[in-house]
Amino acid sequence: MSRKPSSSLFAALALGASIGLLLPALIVGGLFIGLREAQVAEQALQRDLDAKLDVLASSLPELLWNLDAVAAREVVSAIVKSPEVVRVSVSDASQGLPFIENHMPERRRGKTLTGERDILRGATRIGHIQIEIDDHLSTTAVMRQRWLYGATVGGQLLASLALVLWLLNSRLFRPLRELGDFANDLGEGRFSAKLAHTRQDEIGLLGGHLEHMRDALQQQFEAQRHLIDRLRGMAETVPGVVYQLRLAVNGEFSFAYVSEAVREYFLLGSAELSRSAAPWFERIHPDDRALVRDSLLASARNLSPWQQEFRTPLADGGERWLYGNAIAQREADGSVLWHGFLTDISRQRRDALELERYRHHLEELVEARTAALAEATQAAQAASLAKSAFLANMSHEIRTPMNAIIGLTYLAQSDTIEPEQQLRLQKVANAAEHLLSVINNVLDFPKIEAGKLSLERREFTVDQVLDNIANMTTQAAAAKRLRVETDIAPELRGRPLIGDPQRISEVLLNFAGNAVKFTERGFVRLQVRLEPARQEGTGLGLRFEVIDSGIGIAPEAQSRLFRDFEQADSSTTRRYGGTGLGLAICRRLAELMGGQVGVESTLGGGSCFWFALDVEAPAQPPVAPVPAPRLHSARERLADLVQRQPCRILLAEDNPVNQEVAVALIGSAGLVVDVAADGQQAVDMVKTGHYALVLMDVQMPVMDGLDATRAIRALPEGAQLPILAMTANAFDEERQRCLDAGMDDHVAKPVVAEQLFATLHDWLSGARKTLKGRPATP
Ligand code: ADP
Secondary structure: OOOOOOOHHHHHHHHHHHHHHHHHHHHHHHHHHHHHHHHHHHHHHHHHHHHHHHHHHHHHHHHHHOOOHHHHHHHHHHHHOOOOEEEEEEEEOOOOOEEEEEEOHHHOOOOEEEEEEEEEEOOEEEEEEEEEEEOHHHHHHHHHHHHHHHHHHHHHHHHHHHHHHHHHHHHHHHHHHHHHHHHHHHHOOOOOOOOOOOOOOHHHHHHHHHHHHHHHHHHHHHHHHHHHHHHHHHHHHOOOEEEEEEEOOOOOEEEEEEOOOHHHHHOOOHHHHHHOOHHHHHOOOHHHHHHHHHHHHHHHHHOOOEEEEEEEEOOOOOEEEEEEEEEEEEOOOOOEEEEEEEEEOHHHHHHHHHHHHHHHHHHHHHHHHHHHHHHHHHHHHHHHHHHHHHHHHHHHHHHHHHHHHHHHHHHHHHHOOOHHHHHHHHHHHHHHHHHHHHHHHHHHHHHHHOOOOOOOOEEEOHHHHHHHHHHHHHHHHHHOOOEEEEEEOHHHOOOOEEEOHHHHHHHHHHHHHHHHHOOOOOEEEEEEEEEOOOOOOOOEEEEEEEEEOOOOOOHHHHOOOOOOOOOOOHHHHHHHOOOOOHHHHHHHHHHHOOOEEEEEEOOOOOEEEEEEEEEEOOOOOOOOOOOOOOOOOHHHHHHHHHHHOOOEEEEEOOOHHHHHHHHHHHHHOOOEEEEEOOHHHHHHHHOOOOOOEEEEOOOOOOOOHHHHHHHHHHOOOOOOOOEEEEEOOOOHHHHHHHHHHOOOEEEEOOOOHHHHHHHHHHHHOOOOOOEOOEOOOO
């Protein structure tokens, strides 16, 4: 809206102002003129008086001289004709009485002006004239003039005033009043109001701005109303009660706003709550009322958020759980205002309770199950312990008679020269050895399976391991006319390594046993090669191979071989026997040592079973390089040694059969053996200082082998004495117990003669040495 600025209002004001200035000028002029007029009138009167005196003074001297009274009277009456003359007195100088006296007192109305003159004849005063004239006629004229002037000027003034007022009213005050009304309408929100006149002046311009303002206000107002409607709609439709709760400085609660839902939740109207919140508190469950009030007061003190769960009773006797949540803020008047909402949480409460019940139930269930499980675990542990004890017992019980069978067979074989007897005894020996390997496998397997097998770390050489295997297979191989060859990589010969030679031997012995078993003609070769370590930083990689020229294995069977209880084909079982456990045990042992086993074979073309593992290699260079391969049996080597350096050993053994076997076995190699029937006797006999070595059974009456060993280690004679356990308890724990008690080595019963001879040879020759009563193993 654009309006042309106009100067007409300015002109109106200018006109008004100039009239306002002109008026006083007129008034002042009028007054001035009025006053001057009076003066001028007075002067005219004086001049008139003087003129009359002059006329009389010039015409009377002759008449008075001649005493012509009549003429004189005519002259005087001519003067008296003037209406303002009140009195004319002509007196004779001599008589002093008036000569002519004309007095008209009725003409006296105002102020009288008196003029006197001497009547002169020549230089002689002959009389005196006195004229009095009244000024009222001239004053009246002046007054009339004044009135006329006043009326004219006053009329003008009034007209000017009326004009100015009319102008001001029409051009200024009325439009301003209109604007005022318009502004008032806007103030009261009547946006439909319009200005009655459109004008081109400044007021019109102002009106235009006001109209513009009206439009803008209306828009804002509309937008706000829209927003408020939306907010109110939201507050009224969200589930729960939306509110503004106020705590006044006098401690009174009231709702500044509360949505309609309050009616449903509390059966209260929002209007009554706006005065006081007391009815609302009344509707809260009596047990929770104080809680709600206190939590609100606490929130007001700290201006912290208010969060509270509470109940309201329902008409049907039940209760509704509500959750109140609000933000507190302090208002300018010191009151606290909460903005928040209340929601029905009855269902959540019910669910939570239900959940809690379930949880509780679950806990009970878990407890019961845990208890049952604990019981079961205990039972299982007890069963496992019983099983272990049973296995240990069974092992012991089988090995003890086996010791007698194998030992006595060996002795009988050595004693007889009759070929048929020899053959039969050999069959007994084979059967016994087979039985022993079966027992070993059957008893070992559960232990490996349960992860109960522990590994040893001790120094060894591959020469010792392969010699040992060769020794132990030689006999069986010889019976089948098979060649047993060993092939050791030169860089490994005599090189000290660290590992578990016993377990390595077990694997290789198994391979070698199978090789002999499944080969009818040709050879069995034991070889070892150096390989890069399989894991970085672990030392050396060894690859053992047991190669035979036997029946071979079909490719499809090869993959199954190392699985538990698998054999190449079921007919093997019928032809060669076996449990199918051997290779499975080999695989598990190899894995236990971080190694791997495998087979390469062709049907009818022989087999190569390999075993690869990492062993530690001590830093020092090999000391004894390339010992000559041993050509003789262990017994021959032992006998050789004893011949050069005779020695006596002590056998602590309570079982008479075992005594007989051991004494005969050891004696067959040329050693002198003394027997102690229990641990105590053994200790006493060691004190004599005759013995180079003690073979110690563990289970003995009076004092067992472990205590006896500790007692011997305490003796000066016993500190360096090799003490070897010889026990039917072949399990690892037992072996460890022996070593812990101070023994140096362990020979399992049933005693395999070659093994015993080899062990005795090692200890007696000083190849192995005891370390001051501590086990020789690292
Ligand atoms: P077992 O106690 O029955 O010999 P193993 O696990 O030692 O059990 O051997 C499993 C099977 O693998 C044997 O029954 C045989 O069929 C086959 N086998 C093992 N070694 C050889 C071999 N050197 N030559 C041919 N077959 C072999």
